Amino acid sequence: MEAPPVTMMPVTGGTINMMEYLLQGSVLDHSLESLIHRLRGLCDNMEPETFLDHEMVFLLKGQQASPFVLRARRSMDRAGAPWHLRYLGQPEMGDKNRHALVRNCVDIATSENLTDFLMEMGFRMDHEFVAKGHLFRKGIMKIMVYKIFRILVPGNTDSTEALSLSYLVELSVVAPAGQDMVSDDMRNFAEQLKPLVHLEKIDPKRLM
Amino acid sequence: MQSFIWVTDLFLLVQREEKQLEASLDALLSQVADLKNSLGSFIYKLENEYDRLTWPSVLDSFALLSGQLNTLNKVLKHEKTPLFRNQVIIPLVLSPDRDEDLMRQTEGRVPVFSHEVVPDHLRTKPDPEVEEQEKQLTTDAARIGADAAQKQIQSLNKMCSNLLEKISKEERESESGGLRPNKQTFNPTDTNALVAAVAFGKGLSNWRPSGSSGPGQPGQPGAGTILAGTSGLQQVQMAGAPSQQQPMLSGVQMAPAGQPGKMPSGIKTNIKSASMHPYQR
Numbered sequence: 131m132e133a134p135p136v137t138m139m140p141v142t143g144g145t146i147n148m149m150e151y152l153l154q155g156s157v158l159d160h161s162l163e164s165l166i167h168r169l170r171g172l173c174d175n176m177e178p179e180t181f182l183d184h185e186m187v188f189l190l191k192g193q194q195a196s197p198f199v200l201r202a203r204r205s206m207d208r209a210g211a212p213w214h215l216r217y218l219g220q221p222e223m224g225d226k227n228r229h230a231l232v233r234n235c236v237d238i239a240t241s242e243n244l245t246d247f248l249m250e251m252g253f254r255m256d257h258e259f260v261a262k263g264h265l266f267r268k269g270i271m272k273i274m275v276y277k278i279f280r281i282l283v284p285g286n287t288d289s290t291e292a293l294s295l296s297y298l299v300e301l302s303v304v305a306p307a308g309q310d311m312v313s314d315d316m317r318n319f320a321e322q323l324k325p326l327v328h329l330e331k332i333d334p335k336r337l338m
Numbered sequence: 339m340q341s342f343i344w345v346t347d348l349f350l351l352v353q354r355e356e357k358q359l360e361a362s363l364d365a366l367l368s369q370v371a372d373l374k375n376s377l378g379s380f381i382y383k384l385e386n387e388y389d390r391l392t393w394p395s396v397l398d399s400f401a402l403l404s405g406q407l408n409t410l411n412k413v414l415k416h417e418k419t420p421l422f423r424n425q426v427i428i429p430l431v432l433s434p435d436r437d438e439d440l441m442r443q444t445e446g447r448v449p450v451f452s453h454e455v456v457p458d459h460l461r462t463k464p465d466p467e468v469e470e471q472e473k474q475l476t477t478d479a480a481r482i483g484a485d486a487a488q489k490q491i492q493s494l495n496k497m498c499s500n501l502l503e504k505i506s507k508e509e510r511e512s513e514s515g516g517l518r519p520n521k522q523t524f525n526p527t528d529t530n531a532l533v534a535a536v537a538f539g540k541g542l543s544n545w546r547p548s549g550s551s552g553p554g555q556p557g558q559p560g561a562g563t564i565l566a567g568t569s570g571l572q573q574v575q576m577a578g579a580p581s582q583q584q585p586m587l588s589g590v591q592m593a594p595a596g597q598p599g600k601m602p603s604g605i606k607t608n609i610k611s612a613s614m615h616p617y618q619r
Binding site: 154155156157158161164165187256257258259278280281293294295296298325326327328332334337338 | 522523524525526528529530531532533534535536537538539540541542
């Protein structure tokens with residue numbers, strides 16, 4: 131079922147459609163330090179924030195070919211933090227001039243029994259990984275530099291191995307639908323990180 | 339009468355030639371003076387500033403000298419220049435006394451026009467050793483033959499152009515990459531791998547191809563949740579059949595059972611249809 135682009139849908143039910151604007155790139159391990167220094171200089175002045183998250187991706191398979199995907203994320207180093215449930219829609223492929231990947235985004239904070247709830251609903255876990263890295267902020271932009279670890283024994287987050295020798299760098303903004311000037315700001319910020327990192331919009335369908 | 343005209347013609351010709359000679363001599367003189375000056379400054383630079391000298395500066399001096407020699411050659415080859423080879427210089431008077439005029443003209447370098455000075459300054463042939471070497475070279479060149487010589491010239495030209503090309507390419511490439519260290523700071527293949535991993539789990543813990551149609555095998559963690567292989571709607575329709583062991587069977591049973599409408603993919607609508615038709619066959 132092809133939904134019309136979310137930016138055209140009216141605001142109903144009291145919620146505004148939030149869109150996630152995304153630019154991605156990567157940096158090799160040995161250049162991580164220089165990237166962190168540059169980001170500390172460019173971004174808002176805060177204590178450097180690190181995170182260790184465990185993300186599980188759940189699928190609900192229906193009659194349609196494309197299953198419904200939900201992402202559940204929990205923090206492994208912050209006790210008491212709520213779980214984070216996220217829905218990400220298909221990237222909108224309209225405007226070639228738009229510099230960032232745009233997709234519909236719904237974020238919900240939940241309690242700890244999220245996985246049980248999803249299982250009861252009919253979801254099944256497709257894959258999981260551990261993300262460990264740094265978080266920076268600049269205004270409404272969020273920059274995450276993290277390493278993805280593959281979980282060797284399902285369910286056991288202690289036995290992990292790194293997926294590659296690079297850190298993934300993501301520049302994202304969650305903003306109401308229709309604010310395309312956000313992508314210009316993102317592109318200007320991405321220019322400042324060159325030539326260390328090349329942030330660009332990467333279409334995941336191309337990599338399937 | 340004829341002879342008179344012929345004599346005047348000859349006279350005019352000689353005059354013209356004299357004028358040409360004088361003009362070309364003047365040009366030659368100025369060129370040689372320039373060359374002398376640049377040579378002098380280069381020698382000074384080498385002698386006095388040798389500890390501060392850089393290779394580009396030396397190259398500049400050489401380039402200047404080469405340019406001046408070039409213009410000198412052009413002046414000599416100029417069509418208006420008479421063949422100096424045809425002129426002969428004969429010393430008329432040799433005296434061991436100082437000659438002020440000569441001193442002035444040569445800027446103090448030749449004070450006396452005597453028999454020591456004349457052989458060096460009026461020399462037309464090169465040194466005997468140099469003459470020998472030149473003769474040797476000419477005989478060698480003649481011995482090779484025209485074709486082989488041409489081939490050698492061509493190969494030399496080709497090698498020079500190859501070298502020039504390599505140098506210019508290296509310069510271009512190093513200019514862009516010389517500002518940052520040689521190592522790459524990111525790897526595009528890694529970028530793609532990481533994005534694929536985050537987007538749909540490529541390379542992560544599951545080896546099942548993602549997006550396969552139909553209910554898959556229950557090889558998932560949390561064996562107790564095999565129940566999840568079916569939806570609430572199905573379970574109800576199968577009226578208590580043990581759905582745990584046969585998720586495939588349930589899939590087959592589902593299709594012909596004819597649910598009320600298609601199974602939509604949104605959560606909200608799922609709940610809606612379940613609540614509307616809880617126990618319908």
